[in-house]
Amino acid sequence: MLRISKLTDYGLVLLAHYAAAEEQSEAVKNAREMAEATLLPYPVVSKILKTLAQEGLLLSRRGSKGGYSLGLPPKEIRVSDIIEALEGPITLMACTAGPGHCEQEATCQIRDPWIQINGAIRETLERITLAELVGNSPTASSRPTQIKQVAIENPRDAH
Amino acid sequence: MLRISKLTDYGLVLLAHYAAAEEQSEAVKNAREMAEATLLPYPVVSKILKTLAQEGLLLSRRGSKGGYSLGLPPKEIRVSDIIEALEGPITLMACTAGPGHCEQEATCQIRDPWIQINGAIRETLERITLAELVGNSPTASSRPTQIKQVAIENPRDAH
DNA sequence: TATTTACAGGACTAACTTAGTCCGATATAT
């Protein structure tokens, strides 16, 4: 079903909350506050925020009055960055990750086009930022947000 | 990691073989022949072909000299059809499948944009056919195959 | 008609992945 894990989904939701909080200059929120805001279990929220901090999407401050705040402006955090932080590279299948990952390589007819498809999907996710996710696209008021698709060049046409 | 299951991957590969076989008027191939061609275990191939036949992407003929052949011309089989046949609707997360699937709905800020993203990815996969996958796009000789991305309209701009 | 071939349908298992919990250590503010 071509899915993203629940934890990653939570991560998106959590970062969206941080982006919204930042607008109201309440940048620092700890894991407990976020758990309450999202109705998610505290240990789960804690685990996800830790990972996001490791990956630089959040800044952490320890100790009393500690918590997390966004590590970058919402406009500079791409949806693809969030997904990659929580579940690694965006690859639909083993063989799109690089040579030697797929046992079918020897007899496979469709590796190259599939790599192109994978790239198109990844680029779609690269073109959406956290700012757009929470409705603060700089273009939002003037025209519809365009998530432009990337043209896929068929490698078989290249010669 | 945003993945497609191995079985679905195999299904793509198998259908690509059928598309290639059809060009050489060897339309009917049984599961054993396909297992040999792809180096996949016979039971696995058999299981996948059964499902694809159920879903109408392959036609089956039982008995001696039986086997499977494409149920539609390669140009009319979309990559999204194949994925949906083998793993159900293309939904990245529970909440993109419809209301009532996601426990976060009550507090969620990002459901609408996420549905748009999901749609863009699905449409990307709808625009690629099996014919293009095996290199027989009608446009392939004249210009690069363009997998056009779908513009995502931000629902927040709609009013 | 008997036999062989091949799909149909579905039960079943082992391996793997994911979701979620828990704990001891460390850093910070008061």
Added chain:
DNA sequence: ATATATCGGACTAAGTTAGTCCTGTAAATA
């Protein structure tokens, strides 16, 4: 000192996936 919160990682239960196997049925052939 003490309370607060993150850090880092181990751990478990539940769910999913990949792969196998078996019995039944349809078709071709001799």
